[in-house]
Amino acid sequence: MYSEKVMDHFANPRNVGEIEDANAIGEVGNARCGDIMKIYMDIKDDIIQDVKFKTFGCGAAIATSSMATEMVKGKTVEEALQLTNKAVMEALGGLPPEKIHCSVLAEEAIRAAIVDYKKRRGEPCEELSCTSHCKDCQKHN
């Protein structure tokens, strides 16, 4: 069902944990749906120095969070905003169709952390907000 890369990121997830004085925290999903991703970032000079995640969810949820954090670590905030669920899926060698939404959630979680960072600094960021209500959203297919 899952690719080797997905199994690797599931069995050996990268960047699990919290950041004590994180200046960016994003949380998406809900327990009712069975998927929650929480991303912590330590951003300095607009660069993501450190990133950690916590996830409540299935194999794909854990693997996509792990991969997403790997992909934004050391990048600038603007670069991290370019991260798409497609890129995460590709990096993982693909996902079964019913698990694609996990990669979407990972993208949203990264975005939510950055929105938090910008909000804390009083920077404008309304257009980035995601409601995390997947049924309402037309953005992803």
Next chain:
Amino acid sequence: MEKTVYMDNNATTVLHPQVLEAMLPFLTEHYGNASSRFYKIGRNAEQALYHARESVARQLGVQTNEIYFTGSGCEADNWAIKGVMSANTLKGKHMITSSIEHHAVLETCGYLEKQGCSVTYLPVDEYGRVPPADVEAAIRDDTVLISIMLANNEIGTIEPVREIAAIARKHGVLMHTDAVQAIGHMRVNAKELGVDLLSLSAHKFHGPKGVGALYIRNGVRIDNLIHGGGQERGKRAATENIAGIVGLARALELANTDLEQKTANMARLRDRLIAGVAERIPYTRLNGPRAERLCNNANFSFQYIEGESVLMMMDMKGVAASSGSACASGSLDPSHVLLAIGLPHEIAHGSLRLSLSEETTEEEVDYVLEVLPPIVARLRAMSPLYETVEKERR
């Protein structure tokens, strides 16, 4: 060498070697069609079919001509419900079932509703039990059939089918029970239960996949599901799967041999699992009743984590099990059974079903108890939901 422990016997079971032995001749030299009675190998097949039918009838406490072979338990359920509802429209178009039945029953009911039948889906209590009084209260003048499973496949609840069947009889309503998970785990005598129809499926009791049976009490009016040649007394067409049928009969005989001893042993191991989990893993609940429970079934919910991840980590340790989480079933909602007993979604998502067999050993149970707690701990350490719990504790 990596250990493998199979804990998903409610999903399917290993074929008993004696069953394979009984089946092989009918997959090799005894390949005759049971309807071809004019030559020897046809007559051999016919004989084997008769003996199998006689044996199954004896095991279930009913008459030989009341046993009909099907392609599965699912087909038996479909036939019982669709066949009875369609043959008794003069009486009415209403039937009663429970909210925790297997999809084979629920989907069939959903289909019948589209055809103009009306179905009452009775709610269950927190242990998955259907109160007989609720069944009685739901009976109307136009009620044709009641279908309540004998034992639930997910949480192991044993339903009061005998009581419900008596109520059905009192009101002149037909009674069907899906006994698919019950066979091999408790004594099943259709006569004693007082039901009119009963479904079973070979692969749940160490028989082959692709064969089941339906008990239909003589006198029950039922339409065919499958039309064609005259097999199964004209009620269920298809060239008989002799090998499968012989396998089913042998498996049933074997399952019922030393049944009390085997079920006592399975119950002991199940209880060892339940006690072990309660001892070693906090924030856990047992789903389903403690007593009146299938001897081989244990179903837990682990708070703050999700079921599919548990299964995957168990698999990495060589343990096969299943879960009622949405992700594990490929749907948006978790198991309808877990929701029906009142579990909130997030608790249902964190469920794990372990179901053992008569072959399961104490060592295997202890191995599961050894690998499961660290898996739960590891997933909780990764969970944002557990974070808050931990912080509150400090």
